[in-house]
Amino acid sequence: MKMRRTALTASAAALVLTLAACTDSGSSGAKDTEGGAPAISHIHGVGIGPSDGKLYVATHEGIHTPDAKGDPRLVGDREDDFMGFTITGDGRFLASGHPAPGRDAPANLGLIESRDSGVSWKDRSLVGEVDFHSLEYAHDTIYGYDSTNGVLRVSEDGTRWEKRSELTALDLAVSPDDPGTVLATTESGLTRSTDGGRTFGPGAKPALAFISWPVKDALYGIDPSGGLSRSADGGKSWKRAGTVPGGAPQALTALDARRLIAATQDGVYESEDGGATFDKRLDVTSGGGH
Incomplete structure:
Protein backbone atom coordinates (compact mmCIF):
# COMPACT_ATOMS: atom_id res chain seq x y z
CA MET A 1 0.00 0.00 0.00
CA LYS A 2 2.85 2.34 0.77
CA MET A 3 4.34 1.80 -2.71
CA ARG A 4 1.01 2.62 -4.37
CA ARG A 5 0.70 5.90 -2.44
CA THR A 6 4.26 6.82 -3.39
CA ALA A 7 3.58 6.16 -7.07
CA LEU A 8 0.44 8.24 -7.03
CA THR A 9 2.24 11.07 -5.25
CA ALA A 10 4.99 11.03 -7.89
CA SER A 11 2.42 11.21 -10.69
CA ALA A 12 0.58 14.04 -8.99
CA ALA A 13 3.84 15.91 -8.45
CA ALA A 14 4.70 15.55 -12.13
CA LEU A 15 1.26 16.89 -13.04
CA VAL A 16 1.77 19.88 -10.74
CA LEU A 17 5.01 20.64 -12.57
CA THR A 18 3.24 20.35 -15.91
CA LEU A 19 0.49 22.70 -14.75
CA ALA A 20 3.12 25.17 -13.56
CA ALA A 21 4.91 25.00 -16.91
CA CYS A 22 1.68 26.11 -18.59
CA THR A 23 2.13 29.58 -17.13
CA ASP A 24 5.29 30.15 -19.20
CA SER A 25 4.14 32.35 -22.07
CA GLY A 26 7.57 33.19 -23.46
CA SER A 27 8.33 32.30 -27.06
CA SER A 28 11.79 32.33 -28.56
CA GLY A 29 10.76 31.55 -32.14
CA ALA A 30 11.59 28.49 -34.22
CA LYS A 31 15.24 27.79 -34.92
CA ASP A 32 16.53 26.08 -38.02
CA THR A 33 18.21 22.70 -37.79
CA GLU A 34 21.39 21.95 -39.71
CA GLY A 35 19.27 20.76 -42.63
CA GLY A 36 17.36 24.04 -42.81
CA ALA A 37 14.06 22.78 -41.37
CA PRO A 38 12.69 24.63 -38.34
CA ALA A 39 13.23 22.94 -35.00
CA ILE A 40 9.99 22.80 -33.03
CA SER A 41 9.44 22.56 -29.30
CA HIS A 42 6.79 23.19 -26.63
CA ILE A 43 3.89 21.48 -28.37
CA HIS A 44 0.44 22.52 -27.20
CA GLY A 45 -1.89 20.64 -29.54
CA VAL A 46 -2.06 18.11 -32.36
CA GLY A 47 -4.71 17.27 -34.92
CA ILE A 48 -5.47 15.93 -38.38
CA GLY A 49 -7.06 18.15 -41.01
CA PRO A 50 -10.32 16.47 -42.13
CA SER A 51 -10.04 17.79 -45.68
CA ASP A 52 -6.36 17.07 -46.40
CA GLY A 53 -5.45 14.38 -43.86
CA LYS A 54 -2.34 16.30 -42.82
CA LEU A 55 -0.88 16.36 -39.33
CA TYR A 56 -0.98 19.82 -37.75
CA VAL A 57 1.09 20.63 -34.66
CA ALA A 58 0.47 23.73 -32.56
CA THR A 59 3.72 24.89 -30.96
CA HIS A 60 5.47 27.74 -29.18
CA GLU A 61 6.62 28.83 -32.64
CA GLY A 62 3.50 28.57 -34.83
CA ILE A 63 1.51 25.82 -36.52
CA HIS A 64 3.64 23.22 -38.28
CA THR A 65 2.97 20.28 -40.58
CA PRO A 66 5.38 17.68 -42.04
CA ASP A 67 6.69 18.34 -45.55
CA ALA A 68 7.41 15.65 -48.15
CA LYS A 69 10.58 14.68 -46.28
CA GLY A 70 8.83 14.57 -42.91
CA ASP A 71 10.48 17.78 -41.70
CA PRO A 72 8.35 20.38 -39.89
CA ARG A 73 7.28 23.35 -42.00
CA LEU A 74 5.55 26.47 -40.75
CA VAL A 75 1.96 26.88 -41.93
CA GLY A 76 1.28 30.48 -42.93
CA ASP A 77 3.54 33.18 -41.55
CA ARG A 78 2.50 33.51 -37.92
CA GLU A 79 5.01 32.23 -35.37
CA ASP A 80 2.73 32.91 -32.43
CA ASP A 81 2.75 30.77 -29.30
CA PHE A 82 -0.35 28.72 -30.07
CA MET A 83 -1.73 27.34 -26.80
CA GLY A 84 -5.23 25.83 -26.84
CA PHE A 85 -5.78 24.22 -30.24
CA THR A 86 -8.46 22.05 -31.81
CA ILE A 87 -9.74 21.18 -35.27
CA THR A 88 -13.51 20.95 -35.74
CA GLY A 89 -15.25 18.32 -37.84
CA ASP A 90 -15.89 20.84 -40.62
CA GLY A 91 -12.21 21.79 -40.81
CA ARG A 92 -12.06 25.00 -38.79
CA PHE A 93 -8.98 25.55 -36.63
CA LEU A 94 -9.65 27.12 -33.23
CA ALA A 95 -6.75 28.35 -31.11
CA SER A 96 -5.52 30.76 -28.49
CA GLY A 97 -2.19 31.83 -27.03
CA HIS A 98 0.24 34.72 -27.31
CA PRO A 99 1.74 36.73 -30.19
CA ALA A 100 5.27 36.10 -31.41
CA PRO A 101 7.92 38.49 -30.04
CA GLY A 102 7.82 41.79 -31.88
CA ARG A 103 4.33 41.33 -33.33
CA ASP A 104 1.97 44.20 -32.49
CA ALA A 105 -0.87 42.37 -30.76
CA PRO A 106 -2.32 41.99 -27.24
CA ALA A 107 -0.50 39.58 -24.93
CA ASN A 108 -3.49 37.24 -24.89
CA LEU A 109 -4.97 36.32 -28.26
CA GLY A 110 -8.38 35.24 -26.96
CA LEU A 111 -10.15 32.92 -29.39
CA ILE A 112 -8.84 32.97 -32.95
CA GLU A 113 -10.07 30.97 -35.93
CA SER A 114 -8.69 29.78 -39.26
CA ARG A 115 -10.80 28.57 -42.16
CA ASP A 116 -7.85 27.76 -44.44
CA SER A 117 -6.01 25.15 -42.36
CA GLY A 118 -3.91 27.62 -40.41
CA VAL A 119 -2.66 29.80 -43.27
CA SER A 120 -4.52 32.87 -42.01
CA TRP A 121 -6.28 33.68 -38.75
CA LYS A 122 -9.12 35.94 -37.64
CA ASP A 123 -9.85 37.24 -34.15
CA ARG A 124 -13.14 35.89 -32.82
CA SER A 125 -13.51 37.06 -29.22
CA LEU A 126 -11.90 37.89 -25.86
CA VAL A 127 -8.83 39.43 -27.52
CA GLY A 128 -6.49 40.80 -24.87
CA GLU A 129 -8.51 39.18 -22.11
CA VAL A 130 -8.05 35.42 -22.23
CA ASP A 131 -5.48 32.73 -22.98
CA PHE A 132 -7.24 29.40 -23.49
CA HIS A 133 -4.93 26.52 -22.59
CA SER A 134 -7.44 23.88 -23.65
CA LEU A 135 -10.15 24.05 -26.31
CA GLU A 136 -12.71 21.38 -27.13
CA TYR A 137 -15.41 21.47 -29.79
CA ALA A 138 -18.36 19.15 -29.17
CA HIS A 139 -22.11 19.29 -29.73
CA ASP A 140 -21.70 22.47 -31.82
CA THR A 141 -20.26 24.14 -28.72
CA ILE A 142 -16.80 25.41 -27.77
CA TYR A 143 -15.54 24.47 -24.31
CA GLY A 144 -12.46 26.45 -23.29
CA TYR A 145 -10.29 26.47 -20.19
CA ASP A 146 -9.44 30.12 -19.57
CA SER A 147 -6.06 29.87 -17.83
CA THR A 148 -5.85 33.64 -17.36
CA ASN A 149 -8.79 33.65 -14.98
CA GLY A 150 -8.96 29.98 -13.96
CA VAL A 151 -12.45 29.34 -15.27
CA LEU A 152 -14.25 27.10 -17.76
CA ARG A 153 -16.00 29.09 -20.47
CA VAL A 154 -18.57 27.78 -22.95
CA SER A 155 -19.79 29.33 -26.20
CA GLU A 156 -22.10 28.22 -28.99
CA ASP A 157 -21.01 30.89 -31.47
CA GLY A 158 -17.42 31.68 -30.49
CA THR A 159 -18.38 35.23 -29.57
CA ARG A 160 -20.63 35.16 -26.53
CA TRP A 161 -19.25 33.16 -23.61
CA GLU A 162 -20.78 31.80 -20.44
CA LYS A 163 -18.51 31.53 -17.42
CA ARG A 164 -19.01 28.26 -15.61
CA SER A 165 -16.86 26.59 -12.95
CA GLU A 166 -13.66 28.00 -11.48
CA LEU A 167 -10.85 25.44 -11.49
CA THR A 168 -7.17 24.88 -12.23
CA ALA A 169 -6.90 22.39 -15.06
CA LEU A 170 -4.51 21.20 -17.73
CA ASP A 171 -6.86 19.54 -20.20
CA LEU A 172 -10.56 19.04 -20.93
CA ALA A 173 -12.67 16.36 -22.60
CA VAL A 174 -16.38 16.37 -23.35
CA SER A 175 -18.51 13.26 -23.69
CA PRO A 176 -19.34 12.65 -27.36
CA ASP A 177 -22.83 11.55 -26.32
CA ASP A 178 -23.68 13.95 -23.50
CA PRO A 179 -22.87 17.68 -23.58
CA GLY A 180 -23.35 17.79 -19.82
CA THR A 181 -20.46 15.46 -19.06
CA VAL A 182 -17.13 17.29 -18.95
CA LEU A 183 -13.85 15.92 -17.60
CA ALA A 184 -10.81 17.91 -16.52
CA THR A 185 -7.30 16.88 -15.50
CA THR A 186 -6.10 18.59 -12.35
CA GLU A 187 -3.34 18.13 -9.79
CA SER A 188 -5.82 16.34 -7.51
CA GLY A 189 -6.78 13.88 -10.25
CA LEU A 190 -9.44 13.54 -12.92
CA THR A 191 -12.52 15.61 -12.09
CA ARG A 192 -16.01 15.18 -13.55
CA SER A 193 -18.91 17.51 -14.21
CA THR A 194 -22.41 16.29 -15.07
CA ASP A 195 -23.93 19.73 -15.56
CA GLY A 196 -21.91 21.05 -18.46
CA GLY A 197 -18.99 22.29 -16.37
CA ARG A 198 -20.95 24.40 -13.90
CA THR A 199 -19.72 22.25 -11.02
CA PHE A 200 -17.04 19.56 -10.74
CA GLY A 201 -16.66 16.69 -8.32
CA PRO A 202 -13.50 15.80 -6.39
CA GLY A 203 -10.40 14.57 -8.18
CA ALA A 204 -9.98 10.82 -8.62
CA LYS A 205 -7.35 8.38 -9.82
CA PRO A 206 -5.69 8.00 -12.19
CA ALA A 207 -3.56 11.17 -12.24
CA LEU A 208 -3.68 12.07 -15.93
CA ALA A 209 -2.12 14.95 -17.82
CA PHE A 210 -4.06 14.86 -21.11
CA ILE A 211 -7.32 13.23 -22.15
CA SER A 212 -9.26 12.77 -25.38
CA TRP A 213 -12.75 11.33 -25.89
CA GLY A 227 1.54 5.77 -19.76
CA LEU A 228 -1.58 5.53 -21.94
CA SER A 229 -4.87 4.22 -20.55
CA ARG A 230 -8.31 3.67 -22.04
CA SER A 231 -11.73 3.77 -20.44
CA ALA A 232 -14.82 2.19 -21.98
CA ASP A 233 -17.19 3.62 -19.38
CA GLY A 234 -16.48 7.34 -19.41
CA GLY A 235 -13.62 7.31 -16.93
CA LYS A 236 -15.13 5.15 -14.18
CA SER A 237 -12.58 2.40 -14.80
CA TRP A 238 -9.36 2.25 -16.82
CA LYS A 239 -7.14 -0.30 -18.55
CA ARG A 240 -3.55 0.23 -19.57
CA ALA A 241 -3.34 0.58 -23.38
CA GLY A 242 0.38 1.17 -23.89
CA THR A 243 3.18 3.68 -23.48
CA VAL A 244 3.83 6.70 -25.66
CA PRO A 245 7.58 6.95 -26.42
CA GLY A 246 9.61 9.96 -25.34
CA GLY A 247 8.19 10.70 -21.90
CA ALA A 248 6.87 14.04 -20.64
CA PRO A 249 3.61 14.21 -22.67
CA GLN A 250 2.61 17.55 -24.18
CA ALA A 251 -0.61 16.81 -26.13
CA LEU A 252 -3.04 14.00 -26.97
CA THR A 253 -5.74 13.72 -29.63
CA ALA A 254 -7.72 10.55 -30.27
CA LEU A 255 -9.38 10.59 -33.69
CA ASP A 256 -11.43 7.43 -33.17
CA ALA A 257 -11.31 4.28 -31.07
CA ARG A 258 -7.93 3.19 -32.49
CA ARG A 259 -6.13 6.14 -34.05
CA LEU A 260 -4.20 8.45 -31.70
CA ILE A 261 -1.78 11.35 -32.08
CA ALA A 262 0.42 12.14 -29.08
CA ALA A 263 3.25 14.61 -28.53
CA THR A 264 6.01 14.03 -26.00
CA GLN A 265 9.32 15.70 -25.21
CA ASP A 266 11.10 14.18 -28.23
CA GLY A 267 8.48 13.83 -30.93
CA VAL A 268 4.95 13.53 -32.28
CA TYR A 269 3.77 9.94 -32.46
CA GLU A 270 0.84 8.20 -34.12
CA SER A 271 -0.86 4.92 -33.23
CA GLU A 272 -3.39 3.07 -35.35
CA ASP A 273 -3.94 0.20 -32.93
CA GLY A 274 -5.27 1.92 -29.84
CA GLY A 275 -1.89 2.72 -28.36
CA ALA A 276 -0.28 -0.72 -28.55
CA THR A 277 2.39 0.60 -30.94
CA PHE A 278 3.48 4.07 -32.07
CA ASP A 279 5.32 5.50 -35.09
CA LYS A 280 7.13 8.84 -34.92
CA ARG A 281 5.72 11.50 -37.25
CA LEU A 282 7.85 14.52 -36.26
CA ASP A 283 10.96 15.20 -34.21
CA VAL A 284 10.87 17.64 -31.31
CA THR A 285 14.07 19.37 -30.25
CA SER A 286 13.20 20.13 -26.65
CA GLY A 287 10.82 18.84 -24.02
CA GLY A 288 10.62 22.23 -22.41
CA GLY A 289 7.14 21.86 -20.98
CA HIS A 290 3.62 22.91 -21.90
Missing part, protein backbone atom coordinates in the same frame (compact mmCIF):
# COMPACT_ATOMS: atom_id res chain seq x y z
CA PRO A 214 -13.62 10.67 -29.57
CA VAL A 215 -16.34 8.00 -29.17
CA LYS A 216 -18.51 6.79 -26.30
CA ASP A 217 -16.50 3.67 -25.39
CA ALA A 218 -13.01 5.06 -26.02
CA LEU A 219 -11.84 7.71 -23.60
CA TYR A 220 -8.02 7.93 -23.63
CA GLY A 221 -5.74 9.43 -21.01
CA ILE A 222 -1.98 9.83 -20.78
CA ASP A 223 -0.23 10.16 -17.43
CA PRO A 224 2.79 12.41 -16.70
CA SER A 225 5.23 9.57 -17.47
CA GLY A 226 3.68 8.70 -20.85
Whole structure:
Protein backbone atom coordinates (compact mmCIF):
# COMPACT_ATOMS: atom_id res chain seq x y z
CA MET A 1 0.00 0.00 0.00
CA LYS A 2 2.85 2.34 0.77
CA MET A 3 4.34 1.80 -2.71
CA ARG A 4 1.01 2.62 -4.37
CA ARG A 5 0.70 5.90 -2.44
CA THR A 6 4.26 6.82 -3.39
CA ALA A 7 3.58 6.16 -7.07
CA LEU A 8 0.44 8.24 -7.03
CA THR A 9 2.24 11.07 -5.25
CA ALA A 10 4.99 11.03 -7.89
CA SER A 11 2.42 11.21 -10.69
CA ALA A 12 0.58 14.04 -8.99
CA ALA A 13 3.84 15.91 -8.45
CA ALA A 14 4.70 15.55 -12.13
CA LEU A 15 1.26 16.89 -13.04
CA VAL A 16 1.77 19.88 -10.74
CA LEU A 17 5.01 20.64 -12.57
CA THR A 18 3.24 20.35 -15.91
CA LEU A 19 0.49 22.70 -14.75
CA ALA A 20 3.12 25.17 -13.56
CA ALA A 21 4.91 25.00 -16.91
CA CYS A 22 1.68 26.11 -18.59
CA THR A 23 2.13 29.58 -17.13
CA ASP A 24 5.29 30.15 -19.20
CA SER A 25 4.14 32.35 -22.07
CA GLY A 26 7.57 33.19 -23.46
CA SER A 27 8.33 32.30 -27.06
CA SER A 28 11.79 32.33 -28.56
CA GLY A 29 10.76 31.55 -32.14
CA ALA A 30 11.59 28.49 -34.22
CA LYS A 31 15.24 27.79 -34.92
CA ASP A 32 16.53 26.08 -38.02
CA THR A 33 18.21 22.70 -37.79
CA GLU A 34 21.39 21.95 -39.71
CA GLY A 35 19.27 20.76 -42.63
CA GLY A 36 17.36 24.04 -42.81
CA ALA A 37 14.06 22.78 -41.37
CA PRO A 38 12.69 24.63 -38.34
CA ALA A 39 13.23 22.94 -35.00
CA ILE A 40 9.99 22.80 -33.03
CA SER A 41 9.44 22.56 -29.30
CA HIS A 42 6.79 23.19 -26.63
CA ILE A 43 3.89 21.48 -28.37
CA HIS A 44 0.44 22.52 -27.20
CA GLY A 45 -1.89 20.64 -29.54
CA VAL A 46 -2.06 18.11 -32.36
CA GLY A 47 -4.71 17.27 -34.92
CA ILE A 48 -5.47 15.93 -38.38
CA GLY A 49 -7.06 18.15 -41.01
CA PRO A 50 -10.32 16.47 -42.13
CA SER A 51 -10.04 17.79 -45.68
CA ASP A 52 -6.36 17.07 -46.40
CA GLY A 53 -5.45 14.38 -43.86
CA LYS A 54 -2.34 16.30 -42.82
CA LEU A 55 -0.88 16.36 -39.33
CA TYR A 56 -0.98 19.82 -37.75
CA VAL A 57 1.09 20.63 -34.66
CA ALA A 58 0.47 23.73 -32.56
CA THR A 59 3.72 24.89 -30.96
CA HIS A 60 5.47 27.74 -29.18
CA GLU A 61 6.62 28.83 -32.64
CA GLY A 62 3.50 28.57 -34.83
CA ILE A 63 1.51 25.82 -36.52
CA HIS A 64 3.64 23.22 -38.28
CA THR A 65 2.97 20.28 -40.58
CA PRO A 66 5.38 17.68 -42.04
CA ASP A 67 6.69 18.34 -45.55
CA ALA A 68 7.41 15.65 -48.15
CA LYS A 69 10.58 14.68 -46.28
CA GLY A 70 8.83 14.57 -42.91
CA ASP A 71 10.48 17.78 -41.70
CA PRO A 72 8.35 20.38 -39.89
CA ARG A 73 7.28 23.35 -42.00
CA LEU A 74 5.55 26.47 -40.75
CA VAL A 75 1.96 26.88 -41.93
CA GLY A 76 1.28 30.48 -42.93
CA ASP A 77 3.54 33.18 -41.55
CA ARG A 78 2.50 33.51 -37.92
CA GLU A 79 5.01 32.23 -35.37
CA ASP A 80 2.73 32.91 -32.43
CA ASP A 81 2.75 30.77 -29.30
CA PHE A 82 -0.35 28.72 -30.07
CA MET A 83 -1.73 27.34 -26.80
CA GLY A 84 -5.23 25.83 -26.84
CA PHE A 85 -5.78 24.22 -30.24
CA THR A 86 -8.46 22.05 -31.81
CA ILE A 87 -9.74 21.18 -35.27
CA THR A 88 -13.51 20.95 -35.74
CA GLY A 89 -15.25 18.32 -37.84
CA ASP A 90 -15.89 20.84 -40.62
CA GLY A 91 -12.21 21.79 -40.81
CA ARG A 92 -12.06 25.00 -38.79
CA PHE A 93 -8.98 25.55 -36.63
CA LEU A 94 -9.65 27.12 -33.23
CA ALA A 95 -6.75 28.35 -31.11
CA SER A 96 -5.52 30.76 -28.49
CA GLY A 97 -2.19 31.83 -27.03
CA HIS A 98 0.24 34.72 -27.31
CA PRO A 99 1.74 36.73 -30.19
CA ALA A 100 5.27 36.10 -31.41
CA PRO A 101 7.92 38.49 -30.04
CA GLY A 102 7.82 41.79 -31.88
CA ARG A 103 4.33 41.33 -33.33
CA ASP A 104 1.97 44.20 -32.49
CA ALA A 105 -0.87 42.37 -30.76
CA PRO A 106 -2.32 41.99 -27.24
CA ALA A 107 -0.50 39.58 -24.93
CA ASN A 108 -3.49 37.24 -24.89
CA LEU A 109 -4.97 36.32 -28.26
CA GLY A 110 -8.38 35.24 -26.96
CA LEU A 111 -10.15 32.92 -29.39
CA ILE A 112 -8.84 32.97 -32.95
CA GLU A 113 -10.07 30.97 -35.93
CA SER A 114 -8.69 29.78 -39.26
CA ARG A 115 -10.80 28.57 -42.16
CA ASP A 116 -7.85 27.76 -44.44
CA SER A 117 -6.01 25.15 -42.36
CA GLY A 118 -3.91 27.62 -40.41
CA VAL A 119 -2.66 29.80 -43.27
CA SER A 120 -4.52 32.87 -42.01
CA TRP A 121 -6.28 33.68 -38.75
CA LYS A 122 -9.12 35.94 -37.64
CA ASP A 123 -9.85 37.24 -34.15
CA ARG A 124 -13.14 35.89 -32.82
CA SER A 125 -13.51 37.06 -29.22
CA LEU A 126 -11.90 37.89 -25.86
CA VAL A 127 -8.83 39.43 -27.52
CA GLY A 128 -6.49 40.80 -24.87
CA GLU A 129 -8.51 39.18 -22.11
CA VAL A 130 -8.05 35.42 -22.23
CA ASP A 131 -5.48 32.73 -22.98
CA PHE A 132 -7.24 29.40 -23.49
CA HIS A 133 -4.93 26.52 -22.59
CA SER A 134 -7.44 23.88 -23.65
CA LEU A 135 -10.15 24.05 -26.31
CA GLU A 136 -12.71 21.38 -27.13
CA TYR A 137 -15.41 21.47 -29.79
CA ALA A 138 -18.36 19.15 -29.17
CA HIS A 139 -22.11 19.29 -29.73
CA ASP A 140 -21.70 22.47 -31.82
CA THR A 141 -20.26 24.14 -28.72
CA ILE A 142 -16.80 25.41 -27.77
CA TYR A 143 -15.54 24.47 -24.31
CA GLY A 144 -12.46 26.45 -23.29
CA TYR A 145 -10.29 26.47 -20.19
CA ASP A 146 -9.44 30.12 -19.57
CA SER A 147 -6.06 29.87 -17.83
CA THR A 148 -5.85 33.64 -17.36
CA ASN A 149 -8.79 33.65 -14.98
CA GLY A 150 -8.96 29.98 -13.96
CA VAL A 151 -12.45 29.34 -15.27
CA LEU A 152 -14.25 27.10 -17.76
CA ARG A 153 -16.00 29.09 -20.47
CA VAL A 154 -18.57 27.78 -22.95
CA SER A 155 -19.79 29.33 -26.20
CA GLU A 156 -22.10 28.22 -28.99
CA ASP A 157 -21.01 30.89 -31.47
CA GLY A 158 -17.42 31.68 -30.49
CA THR A 159 -18.38 35.23 -29.57
CA ARG A 160 -20.63 35.16 -26.53
CA TRP A 161 -19.25 33.16 -23.61
CA GLU A 162 -20.78 31.80 -20.44
CA LYS A 163 -18.51 31.53 -17.42
CA ARG A 164 -19.01 28.26 -15.61
CA SER A 165 -16.86 26.59 -12.95
CA GLU A 166 -13.66 28.00 -11.48
CA LEU A 167 -10.85 25.44 -11.49
CA THR A 168 -7.17 24.88 -12.23
CA ALA A 169 -6.90 22.39 -15.06
CA LEU A 170 -4.51 21.20 -17.73
CA ASP A 171 -6.86 19.54 -20.20
CA LEU A 172 -10.56 19.04 -20.93
CA ALA A 173 -12.67 16.36 -22.60
CA VAL A 174 -16.38 16.37 -23.35
CA SER A 175 -18.51 13.26 -23.69
CA PRO A 176 -19.34 12.65 -27.36
CA ASP A 177 -22.83 11.55 -26.32
CA ASP A 178 -23.68 13.95 -23.50
CA PRO A 179 -22.87 17.68 -23.58
CA GLY A 180 -23.35 17.79 -19.82
CA THR A 181 -20.46 15.46 -19.06
CA VAL A 182 -17.13 17.29 -18.95
CA LEU A 183 -13.85 15.92 -17.60
CA ALA A 184 -10.81 17.91 -16.52
CA THR A 185 -7.30 16.88 -15.50
CA THR A 186 -6.10 18.59 -12.35
CA GLU A 187 -3.34 18.13 -9.79
CA SER A 188 -5.82 16.34 -7.51
CA GLY A 189 -6.78 13.88 -10.25
CA LEU A 190 -9.44 13.54 -12.92
CA THR A 191 -12.52 15.61 -12.09
CA ARG A 192 -16.01 15.18 -13.55
CA SER A 193 -18.91 17.51 -14.21
CA THR A 194 -22.41 16.29 -15.07
CA ASP A 195 -23.93 19.73 -15.56
CA GLY A 196 -21.91 21.05 -18.46
CA GLY A 197 -18.99 22.29 -16.37
CA ARG A 198 -20.95 24.40 -13.90
CA THR A 199 -19.72 22.25 -11.02
CA PHE A 200 -17.04 19.56 -10.74
CA GLY A 201 -16.66 16.69 -8.32
CA PRO A 202 -13.50 15.80 -6.39
CA GLY A 203 -10.40 14.57 -8.18
CA ALA A 204 -9.98 10.82 -8.62
CA LYS A 205 -7.35 8.38 -9.82
CA PRO A 206 -5.69 8.00 -12.19
CA ALA A 207 -3.56 11.17 -12.24
CA LEU A 208 -3.68 12.07 -15.93
CA ALA A 209 -2.12 14.95 -17.82
CA PHE A 210 -4.06 14.86 -21.11
CA ILE A 211 -7.32 13.23 -22.15
CA SER A 212 -9.26 12.77 -25.38
CA TRP A 213 -12.75 11.33 -25.89
CA PRO A 214 -13.62 10.67 -29.57
CA VAL A 215 -16.34 8.00 -29.17
CA LYS A 216 -18.51 6.79 -26.30
CA ASP A 217 -16.50 3.67 -25.39
CA ALA A 218 -13.01 5.06 -26.02
CA LEU A 219 -11.84 7.71 -23.60
CA TYR A 220 -8.02 7.93 -23.63
CA GLY A 221 -5.74 9.43 -21.01
CA ILE A 222 -1.98 9.83 -20.78
CA ASP A 223 -0.23 10.16 -17.43
CA PRO A 224 2.79 12.41 -16.70
CA SER A 225 5.23 9.57 -17.47
CA GLY A 226 3.68 8.70 -20.85
CA GLY A 227 1.54 5.77 -19.76
CA LEU A 228 -1.58 5.53 -21.94
CA SER A 229 -4.87 4.22 -20.55
CA ARG A 230 -8.31 3.67 -22.04
CA SER A 231 -11.73 3.77 -20.44
CA ALA A 232 -14.82 2.19 -21.98
CA ASP A 233 -17.19 3.62 -19.38
CA GLY A 234 -16.48 7.34 -19.41
CA GLY A 235 -13.62 7.31 -16.93
CA LYS A 236 -15.13 5.15 -14.18
CA SER A 237 -12.58 2.40 -14.80
CA TRP A 238 -9.36 2.25 -16.82
CA LYS A 239 -7.14 -0.30 -18.55
CA ARG A 240 -3.55 0.23 -19.57
CA ALA A 241 -3.34 0.58 -23.38
CA GLY A 242 0.38 1.17 -23.89
CA THR A 243 3.18 3.68 -23.48
CA VAL A 244 3.83 6.70 -25.66
CA PRO A 245 7.58 6.95 -26.42
CA GLY A 246 9.61 9.96 -25.34
CA GLY A 247 8.19 10.70 -21.90
CA ALA A 248 6.87 14.04 -20.64
CA PRO A 249 3.61 14.21 -22.67
CA GLN A 250 2.61 17.55 -24.18
CA ALA A 251 -0.61 16.81 -26.13
CA LEU A 252 -3.04 14.00 -26.97
CA THR A 253 -5.74 13.72 -29.63
CA ALA A 254 -7.72 10.55 -30.27
CA LEU A 255 -9.38 10.59 -33.69
CA ASP A 256 -11.43 7.43 -33.17
CA ALA A 257 -11.31 4.28 -31.07
CA ARG A 258 -7.93 3.19 -32.49
CA ARG A 259 -6.13 6.14 -34.05
CA LEU A 260 -4.20 8.45 -31.70
CA ILE A 261 -1.78 11.35 -32.08
CA ALA A 262 0.42 12.14 -29.08
CA ALA A 263 3.25 14.61 -28.53
CA THR A 264 6.01 14.03 -26.00
CA GLN A 265 9.32 15.70 -25.21
CA ASP A 266 11.10 14.18 -28.23
CA GLY A 267 8.48 13.83 -30.93
CA VAL A 268 4.95 13.53 -32.28
CA TYR A 269 3.77 9.94 -32.46
CA GLU A 270 0.84 8.20 -34.12
CA SER A 271 -0.86 4.92 -33.23
CA GLU A 272 -3.39 3.07 -35.35
CA ASP A 273 -3.94 0.20 -32.93
CA GLY A 274 -5.27 1.92 -29.84
CA GLY A 275 -1.89 2.72 -28.36
CA ALA A 276 -0.28 -0.72 -28.55
CA THR A 277 2.39 0.60 -30.94
CA PHE A 278 3.48 4.07 -32.07
CA ASP A 279 5.32 5.50 -35.09
CA LYS A 280 7.13 8.84 -34.92
CA ARG A 281 5.72 11.50 -37.25
CA LEU A 282 7.85 14.52 -36.26
CA ASP A 283 10.96 15.20 -34.21
CA VAL A 284 10.87 17.64 -31.31
CA THR A 285 14.07 19.37 -30.25
CA SER A 286 13.20 20.13 -26.65
CA GLY A 287 10.82 18.84 -24.02
CA GLY A 288 10.62 22.23 -22.41
CA GLY A 289 7.14 21.86 -20.98
CA HIS A 290 3.62 22.91 -21.90
